[in-house]
Amino acid sequence: MVTLEDIARKAGVSHSTVSRALADSPLINPETKKRIQQLADEAGYQVNQVARNLKVRSTRTIGLVVPEVSNPFYPRIIQLVADRVREAGYNLQLHLSGAEQESEVASLASLREHRADGILLVTGEHGLVAKEQVSKMIRSGLPIVLMGWVEGADQIDMVTGNDASGGYELGRHLVDLGHRRIAVIGKPPHRGVYDRMLGFRRALEESSVDLPENVVLPARDGHQVRDCVHQLLALAEPPTAIFAYQDSLAALVYKHLDEAGISIPRDMTVVGFDDLDLATYISPHLTTVGLHTEPLASEFVRLLLERIRSKASDAAAQHVVISPRIVVRASSAPPRGTSLVQTHEART
Amino acid sequence: MVTLEDIARKAGVSHSTVSRALADSPLINPETKKRIQQLADEAGYQVNQVARNLKVRSTRTIGLVVPEVSNPFYPRIIQLVADRVREAGYNLQLHLSGAEQESEVASLASLREHRADGILLVTGEHGLVAKEQVSKMIRSGLPIVLMGWVEGADQIDMVTGNDASGGYELGRHLVDLGHRRIAVIGKPPHRGVYDRMLGFRRALEESSVDLPENVVLPARDGHQVRDCVHQLLALAEPPTAIFAYQDSLAALVYKHLDEAGISIPRDMTVVGFDDLDLATYISPHLTTVGLHTEPLASEFVRLLLERIRSKASDAAAQHVVISPRIVVRASSAPPRGTSLVQTHEART
DNA sequence: CTGAAAGCGCTAACAC
C-alpha cells in the first residue's frame, strides 16, 4: 500500500508537503502541488482513511441501524437515508440488528467503537431494546436519532409516523362504509405498531362499533394468517371487513380468502397499513395507509446532522411526527347488500 | 472518550498491560486482568477501532457494493451476506452504487481508502462498470468477488446465476404447454439479464417457434409496461403467453391485463423471472424461475473469505455458477381452447 | 508477568 512517505520520496519533498498538496491547501506552490498530485495519481495513491480518521478524530461516518431488510419498509428508508447522507458528505455504515433486534446492542457498540460521528437508529417491533445504552451514548455526547415510537424517551431526538392517526382514518373509513363487524389480523400489539390499534379502536368506539377480543387475532406469518382467516370465516357471524396490521399481512389475507372462495371486496373488505408497492401489485388494489417516507427519512437525517454540527449536546430533544394519509383503493367497499353503491359496483 | 491510558492510570499500571488485559492475553496475571477488566467496564471503555485498525493494519471489514435496494432481489442478498459475514467475524460496510451504478467507482474507491479487507461487488444491469479499477485493485492484492455475469473477467472470482438455463426452462415450459405465439416484455437486453433471453430463444428455436422482433418489447416501469401490453393486445394475432424479464414486471403485466379484462391464465399465460415473494402475493400465483439465493450468497462470501485468508493472491480465479429452478404455479396454462387440461381447469 | 518504546499513516502546529 503506497503511503504519503512513498510519494514524498519520489517527489523529493517532505510528507507534509504531499499531505498539503493532496488536501488542495492554498499555502503551497501551485506548481509543486500539481506535480505532486500527478505523481500520487500515477502511483495509485489512496489516502488511508483509518490513519486520517485517527488524526482528525472524526470519521465522517454515520451509522444506520435497521432491524432487517426483508420487510420492504426498511429498504425504502435505507435508500432515502443513504442518498441524504451521501449528499451531506458522510459515509454510511449499515447495521442490521435482526428481525428480533437481537443484535441492536451489538450494532450500537460496534458503531461506537468505530467512532461513527452519529447514529440513526430505526427501532423495530420491540421498540428500543438498547434503551439504557442509547441514553448513555447520548449523555457521552454521541448524537443519536431514533425512528419509530419509543415511550418515555423524551430526551432523545425522534421521528415518528403518526400511526394512531393512520389507524383512526382506517377505522373511520370502514365505519363510514357501513361495516359493523370488523376483525383485526396482525402481530401482537407491541410498541410502535400498537398505536395503529389505538387509533383504530378510537374510531370504532366513536361510532359505538364493538371490537370483541375474539376477532383481534395475532399473526406473523403465512401459516398463522391462514389459521386466523379460517377462524374468522368459521364464526357464526363472520366479519365483513378485516384490518391487517401491515400490507404484507394483507397480501396473505388475500391469498387465503381467495383460496376459501371469498371475493374482495364483494364478500369481504380488506385494508392494510404501510402502502408498500405491493399494495398495487395485488388485485384488487389494497386500501391502506401510507407514510410519506421521503419527509420521514429527510427529517431523520436532518435531525442528526443538526446535532452533529452544533456541538451543543444540551439542546432540547426534538420530536418530529409525520402524519400518514389514507389511500382508498379497490379492496374496500360497503358490506354486501347494504348499499346502493355496492350493487352498482357489482354491475360494472 | 476514555482511552487505554485513562484506565491505565486508574489501575496504576502501564497502558500496554491494560491492552493485554482487554485482549484477554494469557501472559498476564489473572487477578490484575480481572481487576482491569472491571475498571474498564465501569469507566465505559470502548476500544477505538480506528486506532486499533491502524496498528494491526486490518479492519476486519468487508465491503458490499449493491446497486440499489428497491429491487427486492438485492435486499435478499444483503440479508444473507450480512449474516454470513457476521458469522465469520467481519464487519460489513454497505455501499449503494445507484440504480445506474453511477457511483460504483466511488464506492470502490471509498472502500479501498477505508482499507476494507475485501470487497463483494454485485453488478447491476450495466454489468461491471468499474472494470479497470477492479482489475487494478485485484492486482494490488485486494480480494474482490463479483456477483453477476461479467464478460471477459476470467481472472476475477465470480458467482453467477445461470440465467441462460433459467430462460431455457421457461421457454421449454411455454412450448410444452402448446404456446406458439409468445411475447417478451422487459428491460432492453443488457449484460447479465441478457442470458435469460438467450436461453429462452434457444428453447423456442429448438421447437421452431418463431419470436418476431415486434413482440420483444423493452420496458422498465409501469407506464412502459402498460404501453407494451396494449401494443400486444392490439395485434391481429395477439400472443397467448408473455414472458416478463422480471417478476416485478410480471406483476405490472398482471395489473394491465387485469384492467384490460384479460384473465390469467385463461386468456393469457404470464411467466416471470426471479421468484420473489411477490410471485405468491399476486393472484394467480406466478410461474417463474428462481435462484437459490442461499447458496448464491454463501458461495459469494466463501470465495471472498478464502481469498482473504490465503494470502496467495495468485491462485486461479474461481467461477461458481448456481442454476435456478423453474417454479410452475397458476399463471401458466395451455393456450385457450387447445387442450383438455384447460377445459378441465375451467370447470373447477 | 509487566513496562518502555516503537510505530501504524496521517494532519497540523510551529519553525524557518
Add this chain to the structure above:
DNA sequence: GTGTTAGCGCTTTCAG
C-alpha cells in the same frame, strides 16, 4: 512555501 515535529490510541516486540 516547505520541513520538522508531535501525537491521534492502539498493539507488539523487546527487555527486564
